[in-house]
Amino acid sequence: MSAKPATVNAMQAINLALHDAMKEDDSVIVFGEDLADPEGGGVLGVTKGLSSTFGDSRVRSTPISEQAIIGAGIGAALGGLRPVTEIMLMNFAAVAMDMITNHAAKLRFMSGGQTHVPMTIRTMTGAGAGNGGQHSDYLEAWFAHTAGIKVVTYSSPAEAYGLLLSAIFDEDPVIFIENLTTYFVTGPAPTRGALIPLGKANVLRRGTDISLISYGFMVNHAWAAAVELEKEGVSAEVIDLRTVAPYDAETILDSVGRTGRVVIVHEAVRNFGVGAEIAAEIAEALHGRLKSAPRRVGGSFNAVPFSKPLETSHMPNPARILAAARSALGR
Amino acid sequence: MASDNQPDTSVLLEIYRRAALIKKNDEKIIAAARSGKMNLIYYSPRGQEIIPSALSVHLSDDDYVCTIYRGIHDQLAKGVPSKSIWAEYAGRVTGSCKGKGGPMHITYPAKGVMVTTGVVGSSMPIANGLALAAQIQGVQRIAVANFGDGASNIGAFLESLNLASVWQLPVIFVCQNNLYAEHSSFRKFTAGGSVAQRAEGLGMPGVTVDGNDAVAMWRVAREAVARARAGEGPTLIEAMTFRFQGHLLGDDASYIPAEQLRAAVEKDPVLALRSHLIAHHQVRELTLTGIEAAIEREVEEAQAFALSSKWPTPDELLTDVWAAPGPVKTHLSTSAPT
Numbered sequence: 001m002s003a004k005p006a007t008v009n010a011m012q013a014i015n016l017a018l019h020d021a022m023k024e025d026d027s028v029i030v031f032g033e034d035l036a037d038p039e040g041g042g043v044l045g046v047t048k049g050l051s052s053t054f055g056d057s058r059v060r061s062t063p064i065s066e067q068a069i070i071g072a073g074i075g076a077a078l079g080g081l082r083p084v085t086e087i088m089l090m091n092f093a094a095v096a097m098d099m100i101t102n103h104a105a106k107l108r109f110m111s112g113g114q115t116h117v118p119m120t121i122r123t124m125t126g127a128g129a130g131n132g133g134q135h136s137d138y139l140e141a142w143f144a145h146t147a148g149i150k151v152v153t154y155s156s157p158a159e160a161y162g163l164l165l166s167a168i169f170d171e172d173p174v175i176f177i178e179n180l181t182t183y184f185v186t187g188p189a190p191t192r193g194a195l196i197p198l199g200k201a202n203v204l205r206r207g208t209d210i211s212l213i214s215y216g217f218m219v220n221h222a223w224a225a226a227v228e229l230e231k232e233g234v235s236a237e238v239i240d241l242r243t244v245a246p247y248d249a250e251t252i253l254d255s256v257g258r259t260g261r262v263v264i265v266h267e268a269v270r271n272f273g274v275g276a277e278i279a280a281e282i283a284e285a286l287h288g289r290l291k292s293a294p295r296r297v298g299g300s301f302n303a304v305p306f307s308k309p310l311e312t313s314h315m316p317n318p319a320r321i322l323a324a325a326r327s328a329l330g331r
Numbered sequence: 332m333a334s335d336n337q338p339d340t341s342v343l344l345e346i347y348r349r350a351a352l353i354k355k356n357d358e359k360i361i362a363a364a365r366s367g368k369m370n371l372i373y374y375s376p377r378g379q380e381i382i383p384s385a386l387s388v389h390l391s392d393d394d395y396v397c398t399i400y401r402g403i404h405d406q407l408a409k410g411v412p413s414k415s416i417w418a419e420y421a422g423r424v425t426g427s428c429k430g431k432g433g434p435m436h437i438t439y440p441a442k443g444v445m446v447t448t449g450v451v452g453s454s455m456p457i458a459n460g461l462a463l464a465a466q467i468q469g470v471q472r473i474a475v476a477n478f479g480d481g482a483s484n485i486g487a488f489l490e491s492l493n494l495a496s497v498w499q500l501p502v503i504f505v506c507q508n509n510l511y512a513e514h515s516s517f518r519k520f521t522a523g524g525s526v527a528q529r530a531e532g533l534g535m536p537g538v539t540v541d542g543n544d545a546v547a548m549w550r551v552a553r554e555a556v557a558r559a560r561a562g563e564g565p566t567l568i569e570a571m572t573f574r575f576q577g578h579l580l581g582d583d584a585s586y587i588p589a590e591q592l593r594a595a596v597e598k599d600p601v602l603a604l605r606s607h608l609i610a611h612h613q614v615r616e617l618t619l620t621g622i623e624a625a626i627e628r629e630v631e632e633a634q635a636f637a638l639s640s641k642w643p644t645p646d647e648l649l650t651d652v653w654a655a656p657g658p659v660k661t662h663l664s665t666s667a668p669t
Contacts, residue, residue: 029467063490063494068456068487071455072459075395075459076463076467079395099457102449103448110432111432111436111651112426169661195665246653
């Protein structure tokens, strides 16, 4: 990889962030299934080259043992390291939920602040590639519902780089969600060594009539909807949460306080999702100042289907975001 | 110095001191709970005192221990002060975890007690990570994972032992087999009839030992500790023992045959070690009563300290949930363009 290519895809950006973190700090270690070079540097090659560069002590492939992977990450963090563990696909986090939610998230509190778990869990997911019901889910709400764990995701390669660095050097456990289809999307290269702070949303586009709030790949759909709305004479603000939990309520309430209308968009199923929490927070804080009820756009409430037309209609898209926005605008 | 196969008298006396401290704490905690002085959920380790006492004399404060809800014996043996445990049990702000963890989550890093879990089997995956940290850092620390026989049937057992073997981690898996998993008999619910035998399929030595025999337990633990420190990998120890109480305080243990329980109590391992010291090591009764009097004082003081300590205030609810805001610990730039 050259020092600074003009553009990178998200896989390269993530690889670069891991590389730069490991180079910066000897306590950063990386392990998960198939991720060292003898096993291919990851099933898609995201971690290629790391074990050759940093050695097979700090970069390790593991057996297919999600509880053992996350447990080892927790213990290594308690022992003074900054582990970056990988759960190959987000659905497989279900196998390790005891370690993640009962232990990683709670040890700081239950120990009265004596211990903490500065571990990053990288995990990949996303519908759209025909991987069906157990390889595609967005499960961020499960983790967002547990105090003590942060949930972070990105909408561009450069953000993947800066946010992953912040996750690695954060003092709390962080679930870092990567998206399968965006792995191959290119964008401007990140500024090497520059962290993007956690807990702060990014206002991608200023607007006055409606706020479109999203995170992850769906930010790009929200952006596309905003461009369409502009043609209709509507000024839409687009906010990328970046950190899903704990989210940046200040930026959200400031935005919706100005626009009076909001659509919250995520790929995860709409029911009991992050959008419900944010909509409720907006309603509680801004009731009386809202010009219409908050709208939510999410995946339909079913397992992610395989068949292409079913999968396509399961997922949110710009047209559905537009429809929700028009409804909020009374059009 | 100890001979090759015998701990010397001073080591056995120290094992006895630790075991007697556990026994006394247990008796006073049960009395405090039954009299209404303290309201707590409590899992008595009575009957299992020798296992961590004989193991922990081979460990330093730097060595790590992960244990489970029935873990006060492991914590006391490793050196956690009685008063920190009592105050935590009482839910007071002076407790080891400011009262926020409670009996099932005692944590005391200064003595290496890093995790006490309320989930069966969950001590093992985390102990691996502590051992991994020591291995990568190139330090001599080792990690001990305590668990019960019931945990040998949960997935974390297989995942953890396999990974520990694959990575040759400096970890010791100590199965304290008290023959009951909650209310269920080991014989009825554990196929193969042996936890230690499972080690063979997982690439590590598996040793069955009478965990109530201080000398035997000391020997087996010494070998496992030496292996771990030498970088020779993990060991699974199945320490046979028996639980004198029900699964938790208030459980009448009606599922344990009375005869089996009576026989175990008659062979009280703490009293057996006491008699052994007098009969075979020429230890004077006066020496033992001196140790016991000091323990009595320590536990009385711990109880008084706990019950006179302040309760945590409600602001503690929202502290220690996340890291306090502060600078990120890296030399990389934290002022990224958006």
